Amino acid sequence: MTKRAGALFCAVFLASCPLYAENVLNVKTSWIGNTFGFGDGTWTQIDIAAIAVSPDGKVYTNTIWDESGAEASIYQNGKVLGVASDTHGWGNLGGTAVAINRKYEFLAVSVGNEGGHLVSPGVWPEKGKQWYGVSRREIADPKRSSPFQSGANVSLALDPRARLAASFLLVNEVPSDTKAEIDGLAASDTTLYVSNTARDRIEVYDAESMMQKTTWSVREPGRIALAPDGSLWVLTGPRGDRTRRLAHYTADGQRLNDELPLPDDTVVADVAVDAQGRVVVADNGPRQQVLFFSRTNGRYTASGTLGERGGIFSGVPGKPGPQRFNGLTGVGVDARGNVYVSTNGVGPTRKVIGANLGATLESYAPDGRQVWQVQGLLFVDGAWIDPSRPNSVYTGNKRFELDLSKPSGQDWKYAGFLSNRFKYPEDPVFTVSEWPGMPIARKLKGHTFLFLTDMYADHVKIYRFDAARDGETAIPSGFIAGSAKAVEHVPNAPPGGDWIWRDANGNGRFDASEFSPNTSGAKLPGGWGWWVDSAGDIWRARDTKGIFRLHFGGLDSNGNPIYAWSNMTTYPVPAPFTELRRAIYDPAGDTMYATGYTADLGVDRAFWKEAGRVLVRYDKWSSGKPVQRYAVTLPWETKARPVSTIVGLTVEGQYVFAVEPFAAVHVYDKDSGQEVGVIRPGPEVGRASGWVDVPNGISASRRSDGEYLVFVEEDARGKVLMYRWKPS
Structure with missing residues (x-):
């Protein structure tokens, strides 16, 4: 099977x-390796590739695969609040990017046709093709997709597949053996920014109509962080290359003359910008830390770290504990300054590892104290x-x-x-x-x-x-x-x-x-x-x-x-x-x-x-x-x-x-x-x-x-x- x-x-x-x-x-039944045992119907997903954090501390996740369909989950205060539907099965897969605004959740996803067995124009691609794009969901209930296309020939209320398709923004159609994932998303209440990594560009869409407004060139763009002033930090450079760096752009794509003084061995996994304007970087290199950069006198300087240097491999190698990160994939900050970090045991580069080596999602107070953690380790x-x-x-x-x-x-x-x-x-x-x-x-x-x-x-x-x-x-x-x-x-x-x-x-x-x-x-x-x-x-x-x-x-x-x-x-x-x-x-x-x-x-x-x-x-x-x-x-x-x-x-x-x-x-x-x-x-x-x-x-x-x-x-x-x- x-x-x-x-x-x-x-x-x-x-x-x-x-x-x-x-x-x-x-017998007495128990379990090991997951914060939740499914006795109440919840579990921590087995991989977390990306996160987005709301001002009130809700964490929205995305990943390509969770065995039981929790690719896109929602957590708060150490609890599972819900799971978005339709990212698993019937040709659907999750992805490696997620963004939110006050009205919508935007999920990077892919859509296939199960080897040509799923056939319905506009719902699944033609045989031999694969779609990569963005699924828009209602932030109040991400199980509900949020259509922006008309439902031709079918009532969207009666046909959930048609409704899902009408809520999907097609970014890339490629042969089924070709990868063209969306590696970064960011959203304001009016605008959605999409890293079209395979096409070397940022695509900008109206968040309501989902009509494209403009595009601008960036070499293999990845994660995107939207700053309070409307500017964007974009991870750029060859995928899988340890020399990838962050570039700063205006909202209309003009490159700004800003540099982050990243240590030479930094491997950027994710980037966020907090309410203070600090740039927050998840470093999946040997440091296994979260790095903070603040703007002072017109320049960005290092202003702090979160996490033991070396992560889980410092001190007693392999011993887990607070601030001992292992394979950082995502970082975010809420309005109160709490920092959220996701890991999967290896980081964004997967190579041959299927669902990676165990997901964690952790919350830290501004003083570095661990507030909560959930684990999906096996x-x-x-x-x-x-x-x-x-x-x-x-x-x-x-x-x-x-x-x-x-x-x-x-x-x-x-x-x-x-x-x-x-x-x-x-x-x-x-x-x-x-x-x-x-x-x-x-x-x-x-x-x-x-x-x-x-x-x-x-x-x-x-x-x-x-x-x-x-x-x-x-x-x-x-x-x-x-x-x-x-x-x-x-x-x-x-x-x-x-x-x-x-x-x-x-x-x-x-x-x-x-x-x-x-x-x-x-x-x-x-x-x-x-x-x-x-x-x-x-x-x-x-x-x-x-x-x-x-x-x-x-x-x-x-x-x-x-x-x-x-x-x-x-x-x-x-x-x-x-x-x-x-x-x-x-x-x-x-x-x-x-x-x-x-x-x-x-x-x-x-x-x-x-x-x-x-x-x-x-x-x-x-x-x-x-x-x-x-x-x-x-x-x-x-x-x-x-x-x-x-x-x-x-x-x-x-x-x-x-x-x-x-x-x-x-x-x-x-x-x-x-x-x-x-x-x-x-x-x-x-x-x-x-x-x-x-x-x-x-x-x-x-x-x-x-x-x-x-x-x-x-x-x-x-x-x-x-x-x-x-x-x-």
Whole structure:
């Protein structure tokens, strides 16, 4: 299932619809990674690309994608006030700019036609075309679009698609494989200013009629800030170039002889002008600060900063906290001088990262005190208990701390950001697509390592830690590559994929001498099953090709786990399977738990991430003559709505935990194979979950008091579900 198809599913179905009589287990539902759990219907969006701030402190956001359609949200005083509609699905996407005046919200958006499947002249572009422009909304209720075009042939009141189209200002029509985003917007009560980045110009429109008034040339204009005197500050220069700078213009486009004394390493992410006339700059360079500039004696001079210099990477690298910014994307100021800052973990330049690395929106009083913050930190992400700290949890590139004495949703604290793009710029989190990945944390030779499997089970990233030198940072340590396409941006990688990399010199970079192409004859690309056992061996289930086991070879002199093609064991597909999807090995009992398809319960190719239809436990796996203890038929109701299949499983303590696409977890006794019961999302999260859209989307941990924590990837609303279950 595609990501967007999954979004349509998760918007429709609750996760509380049993298909048969079942024993629903008594659990407490919580979550990690989002300020809001959806119990009241709200959540913090997973990315914030731009913000606009009203005089009374409402913050309007925009971004290209939020899984459940909150691309354009409204926040105030740490609460979600609302979400604009129609920026998601039916050809619609959000964008990277937003502006407001007293009457309207203006959103940069794009409109496509779903590969030519959406057809209506004036509502969607022709097949092969894409539209970029501005959607105008009512500021009092941004769900309502505000038409300025006549509704030919259709009553706008009766046809919401026609009304939306009549509220859309088309700026660029381009081939569907071409980008032509609107990178900046600013608005007064009479005028809208649009950065037509692709056309090297500022376009000026009447805010009521939306008729174009004039244009003027600016090289690749980006963010725009409207000053109280009517002048504009415009970010200009080649997109993605760290030398982009701010230029000052009159309202009619005349360049003013003003310069901001920006430090040489400044990377301007956004600009605003406050009521005092100070120019406020979000610096996404090494400083990770907000910079203030005031006009004195006819010149602009630096007049202050907000934020620790170095942001989250200063002091203890990766430790979050007030004024420790991480990937600034937006800045704004209200009438009382409160400053608002948005971040997404990387900044405006996205490259291969889909929804980036976690959104925050923060408010600071004029004296620098943090007033409030909201967080939407996780997307396509799982969780795994830290084997060295029972109240510490790793996700794909973050760490959280638990205090289970607190109520649901208040029992977690953001404790670490694991990816340091300034010290380790070649970290594959930034160069390999499909987000950071599903975590498996293991303690080997007294050290904790993090293994990340990606959304499509193509490859494995390996990280080590050195708290004394690198704080919370996960240091790139190893990589087991799958297909060539997925790793095409890894520096110095040999062609074709299917290689092992180990950071032999300990510098966290992909040096050419550190790659080992696969010469074993047994190819690893393909398949859906990755597992790292507690002894450090890496297992790969490859459909009809069998099971591959890369043995842990100890640690090298820099503390990296050693894996080699010469130290790999291959096992054939065991009976009764015809195709294998998962292979989970427990070295303590020499036990294998495998899932897949058999001759009687075969493959349905429409469901390609599924774990399969049968679970088998094998004892004495390594003896050469494994013994099948039991075979369990797993849920498989593909005609039902919602679908009931198994997309992931894990083994912990006395149980096997197997998760359905909408986060229902079937619990089986691992010795007998008997189903104990089912866990379903509780009222704390609105009894709902998005699509579990990954093959490794579940983990579990047995605590010292016998309680189990079960973590499930929750695709829809920026979090990971946490179930708390104590067997009676």
